[in-house]
Amino acid sequence: MWDALVIDPMTNALLFLYNILPGLAGNSFVVAIALFTILIRLITLPLNLRQQKSSMKMQEMQPQVQAIQKKYKDNPQKMQEEFKKIGYNPTESLTGCLPLLIQFPILIGLYRAIITLLGSTPQALFELTDRIYPFIDELVNVSEALPIPNKFLWLNLAQPDPFYVLPVLVFGTMFISQKLLTPSTKKEDGDKKKKKQDDNPMAGMTQSMQYTMPLMFGFFSLSFPSGLSIYFILSNVIGIGQGYLTRSSMAKEKAAQEAGEEIPKTTGIPAEAKVQPATSGADGRSSYKQPAKKKTSKRKRRSAKR
């Protein structure tokens, strides 16, 4: 089932792309991997955007969430009500993981598809001929197209990079990509930072993911085929661009929101009605101020003006 649902479609898609694309440095398989990466990123784009936005939003809400949790630890019902008021949905953090979970079958499938397509042994090449769909066989002259050239620059695409350039690039690009997903924080001294992480497990988790994920994937790339490392790098580069755009769009939204908050000041809306940002006390702990309704109706504004 795994083969039929994931590996075979990917193998055939890559083979088709390989045959319709021009070569780059004598190897159009790398171009096929690049195009395939873009296609995968496009397919998962809505989920990725949602995850990025949700992740940033959740982290920004953490101080408020913690304060509510602390305040209403003995009253779960009230806690849920307060969560609702600030627009926090605990299940959203779980659905935010969905793109990450979707990535794993893609990674496993692509790993197997690259190895299968590069047919590095007679048996692997023979098994590949069994996997090709009849219509792809008709579109592509398979017997002349196979086996796919395995060399690209200094790399054997079916083997790990012997000079460790790709693992370093995988680590670097993934680190930047993860960094863009994490809201920027002011520099804090070690104790304060640790204390904050203890108080805010999600921030700690994000912090550790920021280093663990790139290290882990860089580590994989030491033993993975170069073709897969190229996929990781391209995917990360696209992720960096996507992360940058999401970040700037959220910054703009935030600026617009803050600018919008200036209006009530001048219109005489009571201070209690304003959205209260979370604040940090002298001890570094977050404290929570009950937020008011975020939106003021037009009718209310009009009456305030009067």
Place this chain on the structure above:
Amino acid sequence: MPVKWPVIILLFTVAFILSACGTSVANSNWPGMTAGENGVVYVAFGPGIVAVDLNEEKQLWVYRPQESNNSLQFYAAPSVDRGQLVFGDYGASGGFISASVTVSVYALEELLSQNPVLAWSQSQIAQDRIIAQPLQLEDRVIVGTADNFVVALANQDGRPIWNDPFEAGHSIWGHPIEDDGVIFVPSLDKNVYALDAETGEEIWQSNVGGSVSDKLVMNGDLIYAGSFDKQVHALDKATGASRWTALAQAAVWGAPAYADGVVYFVDLDGNAFAVGAETGELRWERPVAEYVVAATVVDDGVVYVAAAGDPDIAPAERQGTLIALSADTGEELWQKQMPSPLFTTPVIVEDSIVVAMQNETGPLTLEIIDLSDPDRSWTFVPQVEDES
């Protein structure tokens, strides 16, 4: 426990699962078999090389490098000449955090004893598997590698002889051949190369339109190459120019065979052909089997075809077939069902034909069939647990 630890453990568990994927595809193959003198066959069967004396019906030895720790794989057919057996392995990873792969070529001597002696091994010539059967010449061994190189090693000590190895555009899976100081090498890059045996310099290259995955065959001034472009090509030995091509119905994976002015070959779909060796004119053609990747064997007026069987049946349940055809007419003389698919090229040993089988889970099995009476056959299952 802090929340971040479960995440790290989860990620490393996923990493472990990921790293386990695909290894069965990457590093396995079907056995490689060679016939030696005195009725002995040598088979590369995965974890080692086994020598079986068919006359005595006994296993002579199993060779596994001491340092291999069962991680090394051997599938390339060994080459045996002048009392020396040369073969390569599929490589060992340099370790969990290393990208390097160590691939070695070995030379064994005292082959008919209980304990063969390792004359030399060479681990500096390749980064990818040895799939091709090496070629032994008087003072050197020619080795084609899956990382596209052709190297010459001294048969005394295994040191490289050429200043630089020859590099093709893709892997070398087929056994090179030699004539009058020139080596002819097939490659998956769709070329056949002629190299100077002394220096490794290219003399000519000839594009045959498709990959050549098995050995070349030579007769007179012609070289025959079965190609993935659904043709067999006859090339001029001196220049590499195409003299004729014979069309098949599917890719020609296994090497053709030559006998008495005729070239015999079978395509991947199991269609057998006989064409004139000088002109390529068709003598006969016949569908005989399904899925043939083994080279065609011809002996004493009989063409032998080893078939892998019905592709719609799962490999573990698939049966192979050995088919004997009249070399003159293509008429089927007999056929024998085998319990596993036949991918390995059969070898003729005195009055018998030997086929090697090894499915995904089963042991290596040799079937020895009496050529004078195909109903008389016996099976030998080497005891591969024995280590030298």
